[in-house]
Amino acid sequence: xxxxxxxxxxxxPLALSGSVNTILRFLVPVYRSCQRGEPHLVAFAITEPxxxxxxxxxxxxxxxxxxxxxxxxxxxxxxxxxKCYISGGDLAKTATVFAALHSEGxxxxxxxxxxxxxxxxxxxRTELKMGMRASGAAEIEFTDVFVPNDRIIGxxxxxxxLNRATLNASRIPVASMGVGFARAATETALEFxxxxxxxxxxxxxxxxxxxxxxTMVAETRAIRxxxxxxxxxxxxxxxxxxxxxxxxxxxxxxxxxxMAMDLLxxxxxLHEQKLEKIFRDVRLTRIFEGTNQINRLSLIEDxxxxxxxxxxxIGV
Numbered sequence: 001x002x003x004x005x006x007x008x009x010x011x012x013p014l015a016l017s018g019s020v021n022t023i024l025r026f027l028v029p030v031y032r033s034c035q036r037g038e039p040h041l042v043a044f045a046i047t048e049p050x051x052x053x054x055x056x057x058x059x060x061x062x063x064x065x066x067x068x069x070x071x072x073x074x075x076x077x078x079x080x081x082x083k084c085y086i087s088g089g090d091l092a093k094t095a096t097v098f099a100a101l102h103s104e105g106x107x108x109x110x111x112x113x114x115x116x117x118x119x120x121x122x123x124x125r126t127e128l129k130m131g132m133r134a135s136g137a138a139e140i141e142f143t144d145v146f147v148p149n150d151r152i153i154g155x156x157x158x159x160x161x162l163n164r165a166t167l168n169a170s171r172i173p174v175a176s177m178g179v180g181f182a183r184a185a186t187e188t189a190l191e192f193x194x195x196x197x198x199x200x201x202x203x204x205x206x207x208x209x210x211x212x213x214x215t216m217v218a219e220t221r222a223i224r225x226x227x228x229x230x231x232x233x234x235x236x237x238x239x240x241x242x243x244x245x246x247x248x249x250x251x252x253x254x255x256x257x258x259m260a261m262d263l264l265x266x267x268x269x270l271h272e273q274k275l276e277k278i279f280r281d282v283r284l285t286r287i288f289e290g291t292n293q294i295n296r297l298s299l300i301e302d303x304x305x306x307x308x309x310x311x312x313x314i315g316v
Contacts, residue, residue, distance in 0.1 A: 001180070002135035002284075005173055006087035010042030012166040013096040013111050017154045026113055030094070043092035043116075045083040045140060046163055066100030068142060070110060076148040079112065082124070082141050087288070089138030090126045092116050097142075098159045109159030113151040120145040131280030167289055168239050171246035174289045175227050178253030181282040182220040185260035188275050189216060192264055203263075212263055219256045223249040240302040247292035247299075250285040257282050 014027045033040040048067035068081030079099055089095065093116055101108040114121065120143040127137040154162045190213060193203040203209045230245040257279045261268040268275050286292045300307070 001177060002087060002132045005170075005177075006044065006135055007041045007092075009166065009170050010044040010088070010092065010094075010096055012044070012169055013153050013162050014042075014113070016162060016165050016169070017111075019154070022153060026094075039091075040094070041088050041092045043086050043089040043095040043138075044166070045086050045089065045095050045097040047083060047085050049082055049084050049139075066106055066109075068097065068099040069102055070099040070112065070147070071102040073146070076146055076151070077112065079114070079120075079142040079145040079147060082139060084139045085127065085137045085288075086140055087135050087137060089140050090123050090136035095140075096153060097147075098163055101156070107160065108157045109163065110156050111153040111159045111162050112147045113153050114145060114147055118145050118147075130283065131277070132284050164239065168242045169234070171242040171289050171295070172227060172230055172234050174285055175223070175230070175245040175249035178250035178282065178285050179220065179224045179227055181278050181285070182216075182223060182253040182256040185257040185275060185278050185282075186213075186216045186220050188273065188278070189213060189260040189263045192267065192273070196267075209263065212259060216256050216259050219252050219259075223252050238302065240299050243290070243295035243298040243302070246289060247286075247295040250282070251292060254282050254286060 011027055011030060014022055017023070030040045030042060050065075050067055066081075068079060068083060070077040070079050077099075079097065081099070083089075083097065086095070095114050095116055097112045097114045098109050099112060100106055101110060116123075122141045122143070124139040124141050127139070129137055190204075193209055193213060196203050198206070204213075226245055226249055230241050233241070257275070260275055261279055264273060264275060267273055268279075270276070289295075290298065
């Protein structure tokens, strides 16, 4: 799931750049290569070792000192610094890399389209993760990586807006990941309750178990409905809607997984039940695409003008 979706996250800045030339020159060849059976994965590189959530939240970014810097040179820029937790960065052939311009702050963030086999580009390591292990989380080092001017995506100093647009487009898919995990946990718990016996009868016949399962089903269907509702207008994503969908769906999904673990008790930790993997995997959905705390702040940030205008009504 993450291995495939991280690739589309990487290509999103190309698609949202607003440039037909960028799409035809860079994006179309990626998918033609994949159609030929020659996988071309693209990584999305924003997170830096000292950044935390600053790359996803305006107030933090205002005081953050950029960790990857682009220095002007003849015909382009030289990138220096590190990115971390880059999904698919260990397998990617190209990457959309966000870097600040030399001696400027995050307001100068610019997106560069980088070949991963370029001199100076190095995958330092791939993290051993708690969950979603099928998709590598790589730390990448840039040492005088040359990027020509024609590989600047969206224009100089336009990276912040491009990053926000990309995250708004990708947060609803992350919410849908939460729905999938909640459904898998619920179905696992239901099957367990049908076949496991206690006191000579299956768990499903006990009323407290029925109440527990009913809550899990209701939670799962509720967040599925939320995702579908917000996805209707996802072609024109708004930060408020995308952030709300992401944090609420993934928070409730983890709660459903915890309820499944409660029901299975000791059996829930066994690898053969698959629930422990679901439990490990769901936790990451509350972290990437901005932590859920950052997404709550993003909702308020997007709504701020209306909230602070006391003469205007607010409809929730």
